[in-house]
Amino acid sequence: MVNLTIDDKQVSAPKDSTIYDAAKLNGIKIPILCHDKKLKPFGACRMCLVEVEQMKGRQIPACTTPITEGMIIRTDTPDIIKARKLVLELLLLNHPLDCPVCDKGGDCDLQNLTYDYQVNSNRFVDSKFQHEIDYNNPLIERDMNRCVLCGKCVRICDEIVGFGALTFIDRGIETKIGCEFEKGLNCEFCGSCVSVCPVGSLLARPFKFKSRFWALNKQNSVCGYCGTGCNLTLGVKDNKVLTTIYDENQGFHKGQLCVRGRFGYQFISSDKRLTKPMVRKNGVLTESTWDEALEVVAGRLKGGTDVAALATARLTNEEFTLFKKLLEKAGTKNFDHSAGYAHAALTDGFARSFGTSASPASILDVQKSDLLLVIKTDTYETHPVVGFEINMAVKNKGVKLTVLSDKRGKLSKLPNAKTLVHTPGSEIVILNALAKAILDAKLTDGSASIIPGLPELELSLAAYGADAVYSQCGISAADINKLASEYAAAEKALIIFPVGQAYSGHTAELATAAANLALLTGKYGKEGCGVLCLSEKNNSQGAVDMGFYAQNGSMNALQILDACTSGTVKTLFIAGENPLNSYPDKDKVKSALNAVDFLVVSELFMTETAAMADVVLPVCSFAEKEGTFTSADRRVQYVKPAVRKGIQTKTDYEVFSDLICCLGGQIPPSTAAQFDEIAGRVPGYQGLSHASLRINSAFAPVSITPAFVVPKVPAPVTTGQGMLAMVTGSALYHSGTLSQFGEGSMYVCPEAYVELSRTDAAALKIADNDLVNVSSNAGKLQLKAKVTARMPSGVVFVPYHFSAAPVNTIWNGAAVTPVSLSK
Amino acid sequence: MSKVVAQQAEEQEPEVDLIKADQVIDKYIDLPGNLMPVLQGIQDAYGYIPRIVADHVAERLNVYPSQIYGVLTFYAQFHLKPRGRFIIRVCVGTACHVQGAQRIKETFFNLLHIAHTETSADLRFTFEEVACLGACGMAPLSMVNDDTYGKMTVQKVDEIVAKYSALPLD
Numbered sequence: 007m008v009n010l011t012i013d014d015k016q017v018s019a020p021k022d023s024t025i026y027d028a029a030k031l032n033g034i035k036i037p038i039l040c041h042d043k044k045l046k047p048f049g050a051c052r053m054c055l056v057e058v059e060q061m062k063g064r065q066i067p068a069c070t071t072p073i074t075e076g077m078i079i080r081t082d083t084p085d086i087i088k089a090r091k092l093v094l095e096l097l098l099l100n101h102p103l104d105c106p107v108c109d110k111g112g113d114c115d116l117q118n119l120t121y122d123y124q125v126n127s128n129r130f131v132d133s134k135f136q137h138e139i140d141y142n143n144p145l146i147e148r149d150m151n152r153c154v155l156c157g158k159c160v161r162i163c164d165e166i167v168g169f170g171a172l173t174f175i176d177r178g179i180e181t182k183i184g185c186e187f188e189k190g191l192n193c194e195f196c197g198s199c200v201s202v203c204p205v206g207s208l209l210a211r212p213f214k215f216k217s218r219f220w221a222l223n224k225q226n227s228v229c230g231y232c233g234t235g236c237n238l239t240l241g242v243k244d245n246k247v248l249t250t251i252y253d254e255n256q257g258f259h260k261g262q263l264c265v266r267g268r269f270g271y272q273f274i275s276s277d278k279r280l281t282k283p284m285v286r287k288n289g290v291l292t293e294s295t296w297d298e299a300l301e302v303v304a305g306r307l308k309g310g311t312d313v314a315a316l317a318t319a320r321l322t323n324e325e326f327t328l329f330k331k332l333l334e335k336a337g338t339k340n341f342d343h344s345a346g347y348a349h350a351a352l353t354d355g356f357a358r359s360f361g362t363s364a365s366p367a368s369i370l371d372v373q374k375s376d377l378l379l380v381i382k383t384d385t386y387e388t389h390p391v392v393g394f395e396i397n398m399a400v401k402n403k404g405v406k407l408t409v410l411s412d413k414r415g416k417l418s419k420l421p422n423a424k425t426l427v428h429t430p431g432s433e434i435v436i437l438n439a440l441a442k443a444i445l446d447a448k449l450t451d452g453s454a455s456i457i458p459g460l461p462e463l464e465l466s467l468a469a470y471g472a473d474a475v476y477s478q479c480g481i482s483a484a485d486i487n488k489l490a491s492e493y494a495a496a497e498k499a500l501i502i503f504p505v506g507q508a509y510s511g512h513t514a515e516l517a518t519a520a521a522n523l524a525l526l527t528g529k530y531g532k533e534g535c536g537v538l539c540l541s542e543k544n545n546s547q548g549a550v551d552m553g554f555y556a557q558n559g560s561m562n563a564l565q566i567l568d569a570c571t572s573g574t575v576k577t578l579f580i581a582g583e584n585p586l587n588s589y590p591d592k593d594k595v596k597s598a599l600n601a602v603d604f605l606v607v608s609e610l611f612m613t614e615t616a617a618m619a620d621v622v623l624p625v626c627s628f629a630e631k632e633g634t635f636t637s638a639d640r641r642v643q644y645v646k647p648a649v650r651k652g653i654q655t656k657t658d659y660e661v662f663s664d665l666i667c668c669l670g671g672q673i674p675p676s677t678a679a680q681f682d683e684i685a686g687r688v689p690g691y692q693g694l695s696h697a698s699l700r701i702n703s704a705f706a707p708v709s710i711t712p713a714f715v716v717p718k719v720p721a722p723v724t725t726g727q728g729m730l731a732m733v734t735g736s737a738l739y740h741s742g743t744l745s746q747f748g749e750g751s752m753y754v755c756p757e758a759y760v761e762l763s764r765t766d767a768a769a770l771k772i773a774d775n776d777l778v779n780v781s782s783n784a785g786k787l788q789l790k791a792k793v794t795a796r797m798p799s800g801v802v803f804v805p806y807h808f809s810a811a812p813v814n815t816i817w818n819g820a821a822v823t824p825v826s827l828s829k
Numbered sequence: 830m831s832k833v834v835a836q837q838a839e840e841q842e843p844e845v846d847l848i849k850a851d852q853v854i855d856k857y858i859d860l861p862g863n864l865m866p867v868l869q870g871i872q873d874a875y876g877y878i879p880r881i882v883a884d885h886v887a888e889r890l891n892v893y894p895s896q897i898y899g900v901l902t903f904y905a906q907f908h909l910k911p912r913g914r915f916i917i918r919v920c921v922g923t924a925c926h927v928q929g930a931q932r933i934k935e936t937f938f939n940l941l942h943i944a945h946t947e948t949s950a951d952l953r954f955t956f957e958e959v960a961c962l963g964a965c966g967m968a969p970l971s972m973v974n975d976d977t978y979g980k981m982t983v984q985k986v987d988e989i990v991a992k993y994s995a996l997p998l999d
Binding site: 169171173174177 | 887888891893895897899902903
C-alpha cells in the first residue's frame, strides 16, 4: 500500500493504482469521461486534471498518473475548476446540444458534468459538426456529432471484444470514430461500445424514444440465454422490459454482455407471448381456463406408468426439483432434458473421469491460466462472454492459446493464437494422441500414477502415435508433440469445450479424453487449471445438479421419443423444450409427437411443438419468476421477478404445484423452502439459501475423485466423392430456439445459412447470399450461402436455431453429416 | 477523408492484382511493427492503396481492417485513390502567397479543372496545394514530381502543362 494525501485527506491505495483509482477507492470523486475500470488508462478527455504538489503544482491527468509514496494531490483548486470548465467549453463547442431528443439525457456524463461545472455560456464560437448519422444497422445508432472522442468504444472493441470494428479516422480537428472506409457498422453487435459511451453518440436503436433514463425501473437479473450466467440490469417501465442497462460493477464479467444478453431481451415483453391456457377441442386448440386445462392434464398424469417428460434447461433449480416430484407422484422415472446427449459430457463423461457431474474449473480460471486449449472456436459464439475472457487473457496476460477446431474463428485471430484445424469429428483421436505423446515423452505428473486406470489407458493408446493419427485428423505429428509438451510444461493449463444440442460430437467420450490430459499432467483441482465444459443453456448445469436426466436405466430424451412412436409412452409433458426444431431428425420427432396419445406443452410462445399439443400452458420467462440458476461453472445465482407476470400465466413452479395438488399431493413449499431442501441434499449447495444468494451469488464447490477412462473413439466419417462434411453448431447471435423471439438477435441474424469455404464456393460456383440446396441422406434444405475465409475446404457449417429452416431436416444427430450442395 | 472521397475511392476501384501486394507482405511478414513498411511498399507498387489490397493486408497481417483505415487516414502520405502520373504541387505558404500563389493555383485549375487532391480523369495529373516547400527565395514556387519551378508566372503554368501533357504516360 502507498500512502498519499488527496484534498488534505490521508489515504492509502494499492501500489499499482493511478491517482484516479486511489481517489475513487477513498470516496473522492474526480470527473472523467474516458475512463472505464475494465479498460486500460487512455488520458483522452483531460477532465480528470489534478494538481500534484511534488510536480510543482502542474495540472496532470489523474487517470494515467501512477501514485507514489507521499504524493500530495489537490483535485478541486480554482485553477483546476477553471481548466475543467475550459475542457467542457471546448467539448461543447461543436457538439449539437440536442439534449431534448437525445436518449442519453439523464445518463450522459457530458450533460452531468456541464451541469456540475455550471458551464452556462461558451466563450468560443464555431460551427457544429456535420457528420452523417449511421443508421445502417437496426441495433446501434452512431451519431458522431455528439462524440467527445474518449475512445472508449474503440478500446473496448479491441481490448475486450476482440473484434476491432471501430477506429479513429483522420487526425487533429477532423478526427472522428468510424469503421474502415467509412462503412456502416458491421460487427458482432454486442453493444459493448454502446454500454461505455459517455455521451449519446452510440445508442441502442431498439430503445430509442422508449423512455427517459430516469423513468426506468432498474431490476437486477441473470441472463436467460447461455450457460455463462451473466448478470443483467433490466430497464423496466410500465411492466415492460425496454432495455438492458450497463453496470460496470456487475458480475465477474463487469457488466460486459453479448448481443443476445444486451439486445435479445424482447422476448420477455413480446406480444407474441401466450396469454391463456389452451385445450384441444374437436381437433382445434381453443382458449380455456387454468382449472379446465390442469384438470385435463392431471387426469392424464394420474397413475400413468406411460407418462414421460422433457424439460428445457431454462427452468429454475426449484422448478426442476418440483417437476421431478410431480413426475414421481405420477409414477414415472422417464424424464430428461436437452436431447439427452447434450449433457452427457457432464453426467457421463465427467462423472466417470472426475467422479462428479460438473466442471472442475470455473470461468474465472480463464484469466488465471497460462495455457488455454479451446476445443472448437465456437466458444465465442456459444458463450461470447467467455470468448471475451479468453481475449483478455491472451492480450493482457500473455496466456498461450491453442484452438483445436474444424474451422477458424475470432479466437484464431488473437495474437500468437495457434489454430489446429482438424478433420471434422476427429477431436477424440487428437486428444488421445496428445495423451499418448505426454505418456511417451514421460511428461506425466507424479500424481497420475496413483489414479486408477492408468495401465489400461496406456494400453488403449497404443494405436494413437502422433504419426499414425495424421491420416485421421490432419494434424501433423510435430504439432501434436509440440502441443503435448507445451500443455504438460505449462504451470497452469485449462481445457475448454462447449456442449449443446447442436454439438452432438461433444460427447461423454470427448469429455473423458480431455479429462485424461488434465489427470495425466496434474492440471486439475488448482487455480487456472482443469477442464471447463460450457453447457449450453442458462440452467443446464442446474438441471444436471437437480438430477433431471435419465438415470438408473430410465429412458433418455431420444428413447422417450422412440417410446412415443412405439406407443409405450402415451402421455408426454414437454416443459419449454421445442424438440421439433432442436432435436435431431425432425421426421422422427414429428412422428413421435403425432403418435403420442396426449401431449402437454408449457411454453412462452406458440412454437411448432406447442402447436401439436393437446394442452398448452402459458408460463413465465426468467424475468417473471423467482428461483435460482446454476451457470456452466456452477455459480448459483438468484433471480427475482423483474416484471409482473401476465394475469392468465403461471410460473412453471405454480403449474407443477397445482398439478401435484390435483394428484392429491400436499401443497409444495415456497420456492425459498424448496431451495433449502435442495441445499440440504445436492452436493456443493450446502449452506446456500435464497437469503444469502440475494446478496451474493456463490460457487457450488466440486469435489473430484479422479479416474482414467478409456474413451471410445467413434468410427471416422467418410464423406465420399463430391460430398462435403457438414458440422452443426450455434450462431453467435442465437441461443437455442428461444432467441428467435428476441428481436435483437433476429435483426442481425434472421435466417439460417450454410457457411462454406472460398475454395468450395469457387468450385461449386456459389456466391455469397446465393440460395443453395443442401442435401443429406435424411433430406434436403434450402439455405443462404455464406462464403467465409474461416472455413477449411470440404467443410460446411449450419447453425440450428431456426424454425423456418430447421437443420434437423437434414441432420440426424451425427457429429459430421456428409452433404452435397447445389444451386 | 470525407465520406464522399471514400465512396469515390470505392467507385473508381479498378481490378487489382494481389500478387504485387503479396510480394511486399512476404518481405515484411516476420518484422514486428510491419504495418507501416507494408503500406508504404504497397503504395509504391500500386501508386495508391486500393481498398481490396487494404482488406488483403488486414487478413494477412491479422490486423483489424478498421485499424488499417485509421493509419491510412492519419498519415498524409497514403492515398486511397489512384494518383496521376505527374503530381503538381503549388506552394501556398506565406512567402508564395504574397508573391501571388493564388493566381498560379487558379491558372492550373482553369487549365486542368482539378482542385486540391484531385486527379484528372486520364490519370495524368494530380493537383495539390502545399503549405511550404521550403524554398521561399524562389516564391512563388511549384513542383511537378521532383522538378522544381521557381518564380512562377501565369505563362510558366501554360508551359508546364504543355510540357507534361506531351510526355508519355508510362
